[in-house]
Amino acid sequence: MALALATLEAPRSVSVLGATGSVGRSTLDLVARTPERYRVEALTAHRDVEGLAAAALRHRARFAAIGEPAGYRRLKDLLAGSGIEVAAGADALIEAAARPAQWVMAAIVGAAGLKPTLTAVRRAALVALATKECLVCAGALLMAEVARSGAVLLPVDSEHNAIFQALRGEAADSVERLILTASGGPFRCRPLAEMARVTPGEAVAHPNWSMGAKISVDSATMMNKGLELIEAFHLFGLAQDRIEILVHPESIVHSLVAFQDGSVLAQLGQPDMRIPIAYTLGWPERIAAPTPRLDLAAIGRLTFEAPDHARFPALALAGQALRRAGSAPTVLNAANEVAVAAFLAGRIGFLQVAAVVEAVLQSCDCQAADSLDDVLEVDAEARRRAGELVAGKAPLRSGMA
Numbered sequence: 001m002a003l004a005l006a007t008l009e010a011p012r013s014v015s016v017l018g019a020t021g022s023v024g025r026s027t028l029d030l031v032a033r034t035p036e037r038y039r040v041e042a043l044t045a046h047r048d049v050e051g052l053a054a055a056a057l058r059h060r061a062r063f064a065a066i067g068e069p070a071g072y073r074r075l076k077d078l079l080a081g082s083g084i085e086v087a088a089g090a091d092a093l094i095e096a097a098a099r100p101a102q103w104v105m106a107a108i109v110g111a112a113g114l115k116p117t118l119t120a121v122r123r124a125a126l127v128a129l130a131t132k133e134c135l136v137c138a139g140a141l142l143m144a145e146v147a148r149s150g151a152v153l154l155p156v157d158s159e160h161n162a163i164f165q166a167l168r169g170e171a172a173d174s175v176e177r178l179i180l181t182a183s184g185g186p187f188r189c190r191p192l193a194e195m196a197r198v199t200p201g202e203a204v205a206h207p208n209w210s211m212g213a214k215i216s217v218d219s220a221t222m223m224n225k226g227l228e229l230i231e232a233f234h235l236f237g238l239a240q241d242r243i244e245i246l247v248h249p250e251s252i253v254h255s256l257v258a259f260q261d262g263s264v265l266a267q268l269g270q271p272d273m274r275i276p277i278a279y280t281l282g283w284p285e286r287i288a289a290p291t292p293r294l295d296l297a298a299i300g301r302l303t304f305e306a307p308d309h310a311r312f313p314a315l316a317l318a319g320q321a322l323r324r325a326g327s328a329p330t331v332l333n334a335a336n337e338v339a340v341a342a343f344l345a346g347r348i349g350f351l352q353v354a355a356v357v358e359a360v361l362q363s364c365d366c367q368a369a370d371s372l373d374d375v376l377e378v379d380a381e382a383r384r385r386a387g388e389l390v391a392g393k394a395p396l397r398s399g400m401a
């Protein structure tokens with residue numbers, strides 16, 4: 001009976017913003033395993049024209065958008081005769097989000113994903129949110145749009161997805177604390193003196209997860225967990241002092257919720273993003289996923305420890321930005337994006353990433369930014385200041401330069 005009903009159901013139309021990235025590719029991997037359940041509406045990428053064209057053909061997308069305008073000709077040529085509509089530029093990414101897919105994966109890295117994500121939210125889609133920077137940069141604004149439009153925001157970030165799962169069916173006032181787990185990244189045990197010399201190659205080699213370069217560096221500085229603290233604050237509406245960070249090097253317990261009766265619920269699984277993505281793709285149902293199964297006897301031991309704030313100052317910077325409120329989280333995010341890009345390009349050292357963020361935060365008044373235009377203005381100004389610091393035009397904190 002269930003089978004007969006399922007085959008009568010229309011396929012879910014889906015769009016993937018950031019289709020060529022790590023999360024985007026994992027999403028399309030799941031979609032391709034049961035193609036009868038999905039119809040792909042729109043796919044986007046930044047510069048990877050070949051990757052976008054191949055994905056659009058393989059998944060028979062209706063619309064393919066490349067963010068970089070220079071990619072238009074090549075994309076048009078690659079998709080000639082396919083019937084797939086092609087567009088390029090920032091507006092094309094927004095158009096992709098506006099097209100009528102029921103479910104949208106928001107997986108563009110960074111605040112560049114904000115406008116497309118807001119577009120999908122405003123038309124009340126089911127929005128699977130991977131781009132945590134949207135909530136850090138414009139959390140109040142985005143959550144207000146979710147409430148106004150009736151969109152459903154489905155957290156993809158593994159920690160927030162774990163909490164979302166643990167909270168299902170629970171009364172909000174029964175929650176005491178959220179506990180976000182952190183792997184500690186590749187430098188969890190690295191002495192501070194050696195951290196000054198680590199290379200981009202070492203920083204992106206995450207011990208447990210395979211991810212894009214920016215989030216891999218964020219994990220290495222632990223800014224990722226700071227961004228996730230702010231993300232959790234907006235998604236789940238709990239006071240900041242009720243959200244804790246717990247280092248768990250094995251990345252098996254993806255996060256926990258502590259309730260007022262002393263119960264603690266967690267979601268466990270292998271570190272494979274297709275697990276949280278599948279939860280959002282099938283939502284409100286669970287779908288089968290070809291992910292590695294958890295064998296706790298083989299793992300044997302799960303360990304936990306407190307974060308080391310001395311070696312990972314980014315964590316405290318994010319906490320301070322959230323406490324300071326106003327536009328401080330917007331500034332934190334923008335400065336971090338510039339600093340991470342500079343580190344990846346070999347222009348600054350690893351420890352300077354947090355130093356740049358700290359210096360930019362100190363130099364901004366961080367007045368509240370309520371409208372999208374205000375947020376984008378603060379974001380641009382913080383990027384400008386961070387750009388000056390990484391170019392050596394302004395001094396960094398002594399000892400860090």
Ligand code: NAD
Pocket residue numbers: 017018019020021022023024044045046047048067093107108109110112113130131132133156157158209210211212213214215273
């Ligand atoms: P990635 O670098 O692998 O992919 C990023 C995607 O965004 C690509 O498709 C790229 O073409 C596109 N993109 C990059 N810059 C763009 C721009 N300026 N304009 C438009 N498109 C642009 O990144 P990822 O690892 O897939 O991460 C994507 C997002 O998901 C990030 O916000 C990250 O924090 C979040 N996230 C990722 C993981 C993971 O396991 N990779 C886990 C949790 C959350």
Ligand code: MG
Pocket residue numbers: 157158159228
């Ligand atoms: Mg995460």
